[in-house]
Amino acid sequence: MKKIPQTILFLLLLVFTFVAAENSTAHRGGGGADEFHVGVILDLGSLVGKVSLASISLAVEDFYSVHPNYSTKLAIHVRDSMGSEVQAVSAAIELRENYKVQAIIGPQKSSEAAFISKLGSVTQVPIVSFTATSPSLTYDSSPYFVRATLNDSVQVNSIASLIKAYGWREVVLVYDDTDYGRGILPHLIDALQHSDTYVPYHSGISLSATSEDIMQELYKLMAMQTRVFIVHMSSTRASLIFTMAKDAGMMSKGFVWIITNGLANIIDLLSPSAIEAMNGVIGVRFHVPKSQKLDTSFLIRWNKIYQRYNPNKLPLNKSISIVGLWAYDTVWALAQAAEKVGVSGNRNKRLQPHKNSTCLDSLAISINGTELLTEIVQNKFRGISGNFDLTERQLQVSVLQIINVVGGTWRHVGFWTSKNGLSRYLNQNELETTGSSASMPDLNPVTWPGESTEIPRGWEFPASGKKLRVGVTSSAYPEFISTSKDPVTNATRVSGLSIDIFENALKRLPFALSYEYQAFDTDGNSTSSRSYNDFVYQVYLQRYDIAVGDITIIYNRSLYADFTIPYTESGVGMIVPVKEKVDTNMWIFLKPLSQGMWFRSFIFIIYTRIAICLLEYLSGNRYLHEDMLESFLSRIVHRVWKIVLLALASIYTASFASILTVQRLSPALTDIHELQKQGGYVGFHQGSYMEGLLVDIGFDRSKMRSYDTPDNFHAALSNGVENGGVDALVLDVPYIKLFLAKYCKGYTMVGPIYKSAGFAFALPKRSPLLAELSKAIINITGGDTIIQIEKKWIDQNSCQHDEEMDGSGAITFGSFRGLFLLTGFVTACSILAAFLMCHCKKQEESRHIQDADKGNEENGDCNDDIDNQATILVPDSPNTNSISDGVSAEPFTQTNSCQALSAHFVH
Missing domain, CATH: 3.40.50.2300 (Response regulator)
Known part of the structure; x- marks a missing residue:
């Protein structure tokens, strides 16, 4: 009987041990590992949710098949958010209350993550989402939120x-x-x-x-x-x-x-x-x-799980989405972190309840939540999606x-x-660097919508049939632009240089463009009463799609409109009357020729005179006057030099006359700042930006007068200040050229005195038409088209205005280099020819003397007769003193002169 209690005790002990083992096994998941409870919140009705669930399940299987000896194992609890923020938050609270989850994977939407990350911060439970990409989710606002995807x-x-x-x-x-x-x-x-x-x-x-x-x-x-x-x-x-x-x-x-x-x-x-x-x-x-892990066997295993959850869905034969790969790697990262943290016996502590507390106050705080978060963000590994690095609390790319x-x-x-x-x-x-600023990107060809391989422009005019609204306004100079109304159709008719350039530019666009002109002054007001600033502002107000005319590009207009490149030259100048100017310089007669020209002319005169004397001397003549030249060579040199002097004298006379005439007319003033200091009056085109420019220069508004037309400009200048006119006009350079073409007497241009960008067309800010029109205008202004247009509208045969001359206009030696080289060459050749002739005569004379000596030896006293005859042949030589002294003058005959000079220069 005593053994029975012992047997019963042994059996009871065995039962208790078995029950404890069963409880332990059940508690550890049946595999000897502690369960690490993790919640998963996904929208299971969405495609992303279904793919993510399959990836999470496969990741748990694969991880623990690779790590069978881990002491922890993730216990996944899945909840369906049904795409609702409220449902997602409710599921998170339920998971925390019932399963004491240590981490939550998901939620799927950024809006859901924003709510649940707040809950995670209160309970210190890490929230890891591989789908919430909103940049508003940050570590500062949600310290327990980890983004396992890209921001x-x-x-x-x-x-x-x-x-x-x-x-x-x-x-x-x-x-x-x-x-x-x-x-x-x-x-x-x-x-x-x-x-x-x-x-x-x-x-x-x-x-x-x-x-x-x-x-x-x-x-x-x-x-x-x-x-x-x-x-x-x-x-x-x-x-x-x-x-x-x-x-x-x-x-x-x-x-x-x-x-x-x-x-x-x-x-x-x-x-x-x-x-x-x-x-x-x-x-x-x-x-x-590319990865060895991401192979065909992986896709097969993934599809099996996918169809287990979605039996009515076909398997994905292409590839798993990137989101599914991130879900897979997220589970691996969490499983590794869970193993390092472990499962604590007392994993939670309750929040201290307080008055007016809510149900959230009853949630327990995770003791190891901070440690788990640290392990998650410090975990780096090569995952199936690539490098999986959450050190910045979000995936790096x-x-x-x-x-x-x-x-x-x-x-x-x-x-x-x-x-x-x-x-x-x-x-x-x-x-490899491409430089995205290149004209063509270094990318593979793209098939665009409509199966087009041509890169789209990125903009088109609406297909509703709406035409391009082209705003126009009449100019004070109709040569640039003028507008009128068709009496029958009431349509706006336009003409002018600006219109021709605009229409030519449209023809060069790579697409057809339908447009219509709309006059800015359709309400009956004259153009002069409405400024160009108002005209350009209509583009900003979207009344016009483009403003065409003689519009100057200035800074304040560029604030509310964009401009094409200019189609005219730039600059602002002055129109001023010209006045007589008397030059009292006593040395004015020297101005037609430069100093170098005067010096070289003098040298050539001396050189030519010496050459002529030498040639005459070599010829045995006494050179006293130009009319007494007897040498053929000296006459040639003299006549060539007379030709040079005649040409030089003609040019000198014309230049001197021009200087005396031109210098009688000069601008009445040359400095606008001097005019401003003197309190002079200045005119400008009414409605233009010149008024503001003159104010900036310093002109008093009482000294400024505006005018409408070129005729008014002419009257203001010709009348003078005494009769209500002005001292000068300030206009854009293109206007000045037109004015001077019409009124070419008594006025001249000074400047440009101020820089401006020129005339252009105005478009709305960032208009896609801007670049295309600018390229077309470059094509026009860089070719023959602009010349033809200007010839059509601007008189190219207008009178030329004389400008004040200075010493820089004097004639230089370079202009006469050819003539001077000619006379120098002729002179040098003549001198050389004279020396050669003398040398030849010497040789011939030497032969005669030798022949004479031989004759004397043969004939005896006959030599005296020959000598006497030679002496008689040259009685009229200039080197003889008299006829009676013919014998004594024999040593100074022409032959002897050549011999002496030849002996000196040749030998």
């Missing part, structure tokens, strides 16, 4: 670079009117502005918008000039938008659609009909590098991929990094 703001620079590379200047933003949709706007607009891209309109689509509302908004977008749209929406809304845009004809040639990475990342998960509607769209998405949706799928266009910009290829984790 939407990281893609804005890539989008701006893409737009700049293709040369688009305006874009329209189309987005969900939610926290997710609005969160990217400040960052994206700022990036676009830095790239000189304008955003004229934001199209926020409310979640409550009906199909009719969306279609009405699309028609509004289609009525705009801008054809570049950036879409930042959820997959459900984006699929609807693109389907309706296709029906509205907005997926045709000329349109550009860019999707952000929120949609581009899950492009593989969209329905075939949605992808077909998006044909031609380009987008920015996260680049997933190094490369983004540009894709093009074509033929029911997408293809690669290029890459982007913050360091090197856009490029076609990826080279050892670094991109």
Whole structure:
């Protein structure tokens, strides 16, 4: 009997041990590991939610198959948010109360994450989301929130670079009117502005918008000039938008659609009909590098789990979306952190209740929440999505991929990094530099909407048949522009140089443009009573699409309008009367020739005189006067020199007469500041910007007078100040040239005295037509067209105005170099010829003497007779003293002179 109690005791002990073991096994999940409870909140009705759930389940299986000896194991508790913020928050509270979850994966939406991250901060439970991308979710506002995905703001620079590379200047933003949709706007607009891209309109689509509302908004977008749209929406809304845009004809040639990475990342998960509607769209998405982990076997295993949860869905045969890969890596990161933190016996403590407390006050605080958060953000590893690094509390990105949706799928266009910009290829984790400012981006060809391969301009005039409204106004100078009304059709008729340039520019545009002229002064007021500033301001008020006329580009107008490049020369000048000027300089007669010319002429005169004397001397003549020249060579030199002197004298006479005539007329004044100091009167064109310019210079308004027409300008100048006129007129240089062409006597231009940009056409700020028109104007002004237009409207045969001359207009030696070289050459050749002739005579004389000596030896006394005959032959030589002294003068005959000079110069 004593053994029975022992047996019973043994059996009871065995039972208690078995029960404890069962409890322990149940508590540890049946695998000997402590359960680490984790909540998962997803919208299971959405495609992203279904894909994410399959990835999370596969990640748990794969992780613990690789790490079977871990002491902890994630226990996943899934809740469906049904796309509701309230439902998501309710699920988070329930998970915390019932399962004491140590972390929450999700929620799926940024708006849900904003609520639940506050709950996480109160209970110190980390909230890890791989889908909440709104930049408004920050560590400062939610310290326990971890973003296991990209912040939407990281893609804005890539989008701006893409737009700049293709040369688009305006874009329209189309987005969900939610926290997710609005969160990217400040960052994206700022990036676009830095790239000189304008955003004229934001199209926020409310979640409550009906199909009719969306279609009405699309028609509004289609009525705009801008054809570049950036879409930042959820997959459900984006699929609807693109389907309706296709029906509205907005997926045709000329349109550009860019999707952000929120949609581009899950492009593989969209329905075939949605992808077909998006044909031609380009987008920015996260680049997933090639990995051995991401193979066919992984996709097979993932599809098995996916179909386990979604038996009515077909398997995904292409690839898992990036969101699914992030969900997979998030589980691995959390599982590793859980193992390091472990499961504490007392994992929670209650909040201290207080008066008026709510149900949130009853939630327990996680003791190891801070440690778990630290382990999560410090965990780095090479995941299936690439480098998984959460050290900045959000996923870091190094490369983004540009894709093009074509033929029911997408293809690669290029890459982007913050360091090197856009490029076609990826080279050892670094991109080859492209320079996004290049005229053509270094990217693969893109098939745009409408199956077009031509890069869209990014803008079109609305297809509603609306014509370009061209504002015109009559000028004081009808040669530039004049307007009138057709008495039959009441249409505005225009003509002038400005109109010809504008119409020629339109013909050079790469597209047809329908337009109509609208006169600025249609209300009956004269142009003079309405300023050009008011005219340009009508463009800002959107009354005109462009203002055409003789409009000067000035700073204050550029504040509310953009201008094409100028089509006329620039500058502001003065028109002043001319007055007589008497020059009393006693040396004025020297001005026609330069100092160098005077000096060289004097040298040539001396040189020529010496040459003539030498030639006459060599010829045996006594040179006393020009009329007594006997040498043939000296007469040639003298006549050539007379030709040079005759030409020089003619030019001198004409130049001297011009100096005496021109210097009689000079400007009455040459300095506008001097006129202002003297209190003179100045005139200007009424309605122009000259009034403000003169005030800035310092003129008193009482000294300024405005006029309407060139006739009034002429009368004001000719009457003078004494008769109510002015001392000078200040006008744009093109106006001055027209005035002087008509009134060419008694006036002259001074200046330009002030810089201006010239005449141009005004357009609305950031008008897409600006660049095209400017290129066309360059084509006109750089060729023969502008010459023909100016000949048509401006008299090219107007009288030429004499200008005051100075010493710089004197005739220089260079102008007569040819004549001086001619006379110098002739003189030198003559002297050389004379020396050669003397030398030849000497040789001949020597032979005669030798022959004579031989004859004397043969004939004896006959030599005396020969000598006497030689002496008698030269009695009239200039070197003889008299006829009777002929014998004694024999040594000074012509032959002897040549011999002496030849002996000196030749030998």
